[in-house]
Amino acid sequence: MLDLDVVFGEGASVVLDIGFGGGEGLIEMAAARSDECIIGVEVHTPGVAKVIEAGEAGGWRHVRVVEGDALDFLPRLAPATLSGVRIWFPDPWLKRKQQHRRIVRPDVVRLLTDRLRVGGTLHVATDIAEYATHTERTVAGEPRLTGGLVPRPEWRPTTRFERRGHAEGRTATDLVYERIV
Ligand SMILES: C[S@@+](CC[C@H](N)C(=O)[O-])C[C@H]1O[C@@H](n2cnc3c(N)ncnc32)[C@H](O)[C@@H]1O
Numbered sequence: 001m002l003d004l005d006v007v008f009g010e011g012a013s014v015v016l017d018i019g020f021g022g023g024e025g026l027i028e029m030a031a032a033r034s035d036e037c038i039i040g041v042e043v044h045t046p047g048v049a050k051v052i053e054a055g056e057a058g059g060w061r062h063v064r065v066v067e068g069d070a071l072d073f074l075p076r077l078a079p080a081t082l083s084g085v086r087i088w089f090p091d092p093w094l095k096r097k098q099q100h101r102r103i104v105r106p107d108v109v110r111l112l113t114d115r116l117r118v119g120g121t122l123h124v125a126t127d128i129a130e131y132a133t134h135t136e137r138t139v140a141g142e143p144r145l146t147g148g149l150v151p152r153p154e155w156r157p158t159t160r161f162e163r164r165g166h167a168e169g170r171t172a173t174d175l176v177y178e179r180i181v
Contacts, residue, residue, distance in 0.1 A: 002076045007064060008037040015084035016041065016077075016115070018070040018103060021161060023050040025088055028157035030054070030063045036083075037062045041070040071108065077115045085112050085122045089161040089172075092128040104135045109142050116179040121147075124175045125156065127165035132173040139177055147177035 004014050017040040020026040026040045027050070040063070042048050048067040055063045066073050093101045104124060112122055122145060124135050132149075139145050152174050162172055 001078050003078070004037075004081050008062065012037045012062075013083040014039060014081065015086060016070075016082050017086045017088075019043075019087065019090055020051065021047050021089070021159065023047045023054065024159045025086075025157040026051055026063070027054045029155075030060055031058065032155070034060075034062055037064075039064045039066060041066040041068065041073050043067070043069055070103070071111075074108075074111050074115060079114045080117050082115045083117055083120045085116060085120075087123070088125040088156070089159065089165075090124070090126065090131070092126070092131045094128070094130070099134075102131075102134070104131070104138050106138055106141055109138055109145070113142050113144050113179055118179050118181060120179050122177045122179075125152075125162075125172050126175075127162065127170035127172045129173070132175060135175050139175070144179050144181050145177040146180050148175055150174050150176045 004012065008014060014037045017026050017038055020040045020042050021044065026038060030038055040051055045067060048065050051063065051065050087103055090103045093099050116122065126132050126135065136148060152172060165172065
């Protein structure tokens with residue numbers, strides 16, 4: 001089990017960024033908030049390399065990167081240790097027979113909620129309207145989380161994925177849920 005007090009120092013506020021892609025969003029957040037520790041998990045090696053390079057260039061001690069599947073990594077985190085989880089523009093897996101691959105699904109939401117502290121937040125952003133509805137429905141099945149649609153936070157970086165969706169006529173939806181018990 002990973003001890004986040006050892007990794008980042010006691011009492012650190014730690015956010016898990018699942019699927020940070022090319023790393024733009026993570027890098028911007030890390031540069032903007034040195035008091036917020038980030039663990040980024042991504043399967044895509046070039047994105048992992050970008051974040052490591054940025055971290056080395058910036059001398060960051062508040063960012064760690066895991067190259068791999070978030071679902072393999074999550075069990076290594078102790079319960080109730082995260083102050084936030086970000087899932088920004090998850091792969092939508094639109095075809096019915098692929099939907100079981102979605103990261104937002106009941107078993108994963110349960111696992112993520114276990115890892116959030118009370119008061120911690122799960123932030124999902126998507127520009128696929130059906131995925132937003134799917135997220136609302138899925139999270140409704142987790143009684144420890146409360147929340148829903150919020151206006152786009154101005155601090156959330158605009159990544160390539162969001163710009164591309166915008167160019168194709170899609171608008172992002174932000175959903176934020178707080179662990180209440
Ligand atoms: C559409 S991209 C979004 C990237 C980034 N969050 C953004 O907003 O620009 C989704 C990313 O999630 C990653 N991903 C999907 N499932 C994952 C998993 N189980 N663990 C880690 N990364 C995952 C993919 O490799 C991909 O880079």
